[in-house]
Amino acid sequence: MPYHKFDVVIVGSGGAGLMAAMQLSHKYSVAVVSKLYPTRSHTGAAQGGVAAALGNQEEDHWQWHMFDTVKGGDYLVDQDAAEVLAREAIDAIYDLEHWGLPFNRTADGRIDQRRFGGHTRNFGEGPVMRSCYAADRTGHMILQTMFQQSVKNQVQFFNEFLATELIVTDGRASGVVAYSIRDGDVHTFSAKAVVFATGGYGRAWRITSNALACTGDGMSIAYRSGIPLEDMEFYQFHPTGIYHVGVLLSEAARGEGAYLLNNEGERFMMRYTPSLQELAPRDIVSRSIVQEIREGRGIDGQDYVYLDIRHLGAEKIREKLPDITDFARTYLRIEPITDPVPIQPTAHYAMGGIPTNINGQVILDEKNTPMLGFYAAGEAACVSVHGANRLGTNSLVDLIVFGRRAGKHIAKMLDSGELDYADLPANTAERTQQMISRIRAGSGERAETIREEMRDTMTDMCGVMRTEEKLLQCGSKIAELQERYQNISIMDKSSSFNTEMMEAIELGYVLDCAEATVESAAARKESRGGHFREDYPTRDDKQFLSHTLAYRKENGGVKELRYKPVVITEFQPKERKY
Amino acid sequence: MTTTSAPKVQNARANTVQLTVRVKRGAPGAASHWQEYKIEASPLDRFVDVLNNIKWTQDGTLTFRRSCLHGVCGSDSMRINGRNQLACKTLVADLGYKISAEPMLGYPVIRDLVVDMDPFFGKYEKVKPFLINNTPAPATERLQSADQRKRFDAGTKCILCGACTGSCPSVWANPEWVGPAAIVNAHRFIFDSRDEGAAERLQILSDRTGVWRCRTIFNCADVCPREIPVTDLIEDVKRAIIYGEPDIPNT
Numbered sequence: 001m002p003y004h005k006f007d008v009v010i011v012g013s014g015g016a017g018l019m020a021a022m023q024l025s026h027k028y029s030v031a032v033v034s035k036l037y038p039t040r041s042h043t044g045a046a047q048g049g050v051a052a053a054l055g056n057q058e059e060d061h062w063q064w065h066m067f068d069t070v071k072g073g074d075y076l077v078d079q080d081a082a083e084v085l086a087r088e089a090i091d092a093i094y095d096l097e098h099w100g101l102p103f104n105r106t107a108d109g110r111i112d113q114r115r116f117g118g119h120t121r122n123f124g125e126g127p128v129m130r131s132c133y134a135a136d137r138t139g140h141m142i143l144q145t146m147f148q149q150s151v152k153n154q155v156q157f158f159n160e161f162l163a164t165e166l167i168v169t170d171g172r173a174s175g176v177v178a179y180s181i182r183d184g185d186v187h188t189f190s191a192k193a194v195v196f197a198t199g200g201y202g203r204a205w206r207i208t209s210n211a212l213a214c215t216g217d218g219m220s221i222a223y224r225s226g227i228p229l230e231d232m233e234f235y236q237f238h239p240t241g242i243y244h245v246g247v248l249l250s251e252a253a254r255g256e257g258a259y260l261l262n263n264e265g266e267r268f269m270m271r272y273t274p275s276l277q278e279l280a281p282r283d284i285v286s287r288s289i290v291q292e293i294r295e296g297r298g299i300d301g302q303d304y305v306y307l308d309i310r311h312l313g314a315e316k317i318r319e320k321l322p323d324i325t326d327f328a329r330t331y332l333r334i335e336p337i338t339d340p341v342p343i344q345p346t347a348h349y350a351m352g353g354i355p356t357n358i359n360g361q362v363i364l365d366e367k368n369t370p371m372l373g374f375y376a377a378g379e380a381a382c383v384s385v386h387g388a389n390r391l392g393t394n395s396l397v398d399l400i401v402f403g404r405r406a407g408k409h410i411a412k413m414l415d416s417g418e419l420d421y422a423d424l425p426a427n428t429a430e431r432t433q434q435m436i437s438r439i440r441a442g443s444g445e446r447a448e449t450i451r452e453e454m455r456d457t458m459t460d461m462c463g464v465m466r467t468e469e470k471l472l473q474c475g476s477k478i479a480e481l482q483e484r485y486q487n488i489s490i491m492d493k494s495s496s497f498n499t500e501m502m503e504a505i506e507l508g509y510v511l512d513c514a515e516a517t518v519e520s521a522a523a524r525k526e527s528r529g530g531h532f533r534e535d536y537p538t539r540d541d542k543q544f545l546s547h548t549l550a551y552r553k554e555n556g557g558v559k560e561l562r563y564k565p566v567v568i569t570e571f572q573p574k575e576r577k578y
Numbered sequence: 579m580t581t582t583s584a585p586k587v588q589n590a591r592a593n594t595v596q597l598t599v600r601v602k603r604g605a606p607g608a609a610s611h612w613q614e615y616k617i618e619a620s621p622l623d624r625f626v627d628v629l630n631n632i633k634w635t636q637d638g639t640l641t642f643r644r645s646c647l648h649g650v651c652g653s654d655s656m657r658i659n660g661r662n663q664l665a666c667k668t669l670v671a672d673l674g675y676k677i678s679a680e681p682m683l684g685y686p687v688i689r690d691l692v693v694d695m696d697p698f699f700g701k702y703e704k705v706k707p708f709l710i711n712n713t714p715a716p717a718t719e720r721l722q723s724a725d726q727r728k729r730f731d732a733g734t735k736c737i738l739c740g741a742c743t744g745s746c747p748s749v750w751a752n753p754e755w756v757g758p759a760a761i762v763n764a765h766r767f768i769f770d771s772r773d774e775g776a777a778e779r780l781q782i783l784s785d786r787t788g789v790w791r792c793r794t795i796f797n798c799a800d801v802c803p804r805e806i807p808v809t810d811l812i813e814d815v816k817r818a819i820i821y822g823e824p825d826i827p828n829t
């Protein structure tokens with residue numbers, strides 16, 4: 001069995017993973033293990049921008065950014081982390097610029113900035129220009145720039161390797177096991193530190209903006225190793241996904257003045273949030289759309305409404321919203337200049353994930369006990385800077401700020417000799433081998449039926465609107481699917497580029513994420529940010545101003561839920577009013 | 579190449595059509611062969627949806643790469659109806675009732691539609707695709723005018739899908755040649771006002787395997803899913819070699 005030894009092994013080559021690699025590769029041996037070629041990571045899909053209080057266009061301060069982040073997250077944000085995010089965003093952006101990221105420019109040659117939902121001046125007074133951007137492909141440019149720097153620094157990549165196991169020696173992380181998609185070999189990596197930067201799990205729902213690769217692998221692998229998952233009930237549904245395909249139409253459209261219309265041609269958001277109308281926070285707009293559809297006001301009685309930009313005029317549409325027009329033309333064959341675009345809410349972003357402290361160290365319990373040598377960053381992690389609802393442009397900052405911090409903390413620990421190699425347990429890779437043999441020998445149904453039932457169930461019962469009854473049903477359905485998954489079968493028995501095997505393994509991961517999500521959601525009997533309970537429609541700080549930690553039973557299923565206090569420093573919880 | 583007319587786009591996705599999809603299948607050490615699948619699809623389905631449906635409901639062994647499903651990650655470039663395209667940016671409506679899919683030419687085949695991209699990334703690395711600037715950076719950003727920024731915009735759109743390089747007869751004839759994608763990515767830095775590495779890169783691109791093998795056939799620009807004027811960028815680099823430096827706006 002192939003064996004490798006690196007100071008640091010990073011799983012995931014999106015913005016978060018590569019940012020961590022960048023802090024380490026000049027001095028330490030670093031392997032980046034990724035199931036995709038690095039530039040295929042989903043960071044490349046981000047369009048809108050990355051927030052930092054540079055103040056290039058108008059006055060701005062990191063304290064304002066911190067406040068918006070806390071309020072946007074419905075006060076479930078850990079404020080020490082939000083402070084780090086807002087403060088360090090500024091330097092991190094300059095790092096990216098120095099590495100060549102082609103930001104759009106102001107008239108005087110500085111990084112240009114524009115408005116984005118929820119970002120305000122002076123603690124909520126009015127919108128501020130805080131989003132740094134590179135045309136409508138900011139994520140693409142971040143990913144390309146980080147990859148370019150990795151090439152420069154000769155980071156060693158193991159591409160098309162699917163990580164399957166975290167190796168733990170006496171309670172500390174000591175390596176990773178990965179399945180080589182190319183030839184089916186199982187590789188063992190011994191390391192002094194391991195970073196999981198494996199991204200989100202939008203694929204648990206039917207309609208999603210996420211790539212097929214977004215199956216929550218790192219979260220599930222951690223969860224299977226006895227590490228809890230934090231705040232999984234908080235999942236963001238973006239209001240404007242292209243009907244049926246889920247591809248995202250950026251918030252920029254509504255920023256420019258787009259309307260949302262129901263089947264009566266009514267701008268229904270006027271009824272829900274008269275002051276902000278279409279520009280209310282994402283969770284509120286998504287709920288309003290679902291409400292319209294439920295009450296029979298979807299277009300033709302179906303499950304979508306219209307995004308209408310016709311009144312903006314051809315010129316403005318061409319100039320400001322080229323991506324949206326392009327996607328609508330490509331995937332719906334609709335010309336947005338003359339016709340409204342069918343949209344529906346789309347599963348978009350995981351606020352929850354592997355719990356970490358502000359140094360990216362994974363923590364094991366409500367006392368914040370760190371696990372030696374194990375780090376997580378990016379969408380896979382929960383620091384928590386997004387709390388119950390993430391603001392637009394705040395994920396890309398999260399990647400670069402906390403990817404950087406994780407890398408730097410590892411460097412410090414390596415410098416001081418606090419991290420070292422550990423003997424790998426005798427049964428290393430056994431779990432992986434067993435999983436592969438089981439799938440290869442399985443005689444039950446194929447992945448497709450289980451995957452489809454999971455996606456439908458999660459959409460209907462654990463989506464934008466939730467109730468006790470539905471969540472309980474959803475929980476037992478997911479448990480049933482987990483059972484059936486144990487006997488899953490595949491047609492492809494080959495060891496060469498077996499993507500059916502890969503998809504079967506991924507299905508197991510995303511099922512785990514679904515399981516933790518629904519159980520955490522059932523227990524949270526309040527509504528906050530992205531988690532909306534029709535049976536408990538208000539926020540309840542007395543009982544629930546705390547983070548959920550979901551632990552897994554040895555043989556599957558949620559063992560227990562624990563709660564961890566929210567860190568509050570500057571801003572006392574208030575009603576989230578816009 | 580198909581000659582049947584394309585299925586009409588209908589408003590309702592429910593109107594499906596019967597497709598015949600021929601896929602060129604292969605594995606290292608075995609002769610390749612065509613396999614035919616019959617499947618229902620909506621005219622609005624992406625070709626990648628069709629492939630996924632075949633894989634998920636008929637033949638789990640059918641092998642191809644894909645991830646983002648909306649034309650931004652560059653995973654699924656393949657030769658569809660004789661032309662390199664992203665399977666996720668191409669709708670059934672544009673392909674007809676009979677569709678053929680093969681791996682891109684000019685790359686070693688790993689299995690079915692999956693080709694080995696390592697040599698492609700090797701060529702990319704050869705042109706030093708990263709900002710070279712040895713002047714210590716200021717505390718904030720380096721300044722760049724909007725015009726200077728615009729000068730190299732085209733190349734920044736590249737998603738490294740490899741469609742251009744796989745459609746180039748000069749590449750087919752000479753696998754050593756760096757090919758269009760690497761030049762696009764060199765261009766992106768050569769014409770960036772912040773970069774100090776133009777001379778090195780122009781040196782690399784002026785040798786035997788550099789820009790001069792380009793015969794301006796324009797296949798690359800035709801297939802680029804990001805609508806990058808690839809051939810124009812190559813011409814730009816040729817001119818920079820001739821003049822000894824790239825023309826970048828001073829302000």
Ligand SMILES: Cc1cc2nc3c(=O)[nH]c(=O)nc-3n(C[C@H](O)[C@H](O)[C@H](O)COP(=O)(O)OP(=O)(O)OC[C@H]3O[C@@H](n4cnc5c(N)ncnc54)[C@H](O)[C@@H]3O)c2cc1C
Pocket residue numbers: 011012013014015016017033034035036038041042043044045046047048049050138139161162163164197198199200209210211213217218248348349377378379380392393394395396397399
């Ligand atoms: C359409 C869209 C638009 C967005 N727009 C914005 C925006 O404008 N601003 C903003 O701030 N945020 C935006 N977001 C959110 C943001 O882009 C993502 O949250 C972020 O990019 C995630 O980055 P990451 O590095 O954590 O993970 P990813 O970029 O998803 O990378 C995950 C990596 O992990 C690897 N991986 C996963 N599992 C395994 C495994 N088992 N073994 C090996 N490797 C594995 C993958 O190969 C990949 O390299 C957007 C998201 C979407 C979907």
Ligand code: SF4
Pocket residue numbers: 735736737738739740741742743758759762798801802803804805806808
């Ligand atoms: S230039 Fe276009 S075709 Fe070539 S690799 Fe880049 S995106 Fe693909």
Ligand code: FES
Pocket residue numbers: 643644645646647648649650651652653654655664665666667
């Ligand atoms: S799947 Fe990403 S470009 Fe087609």
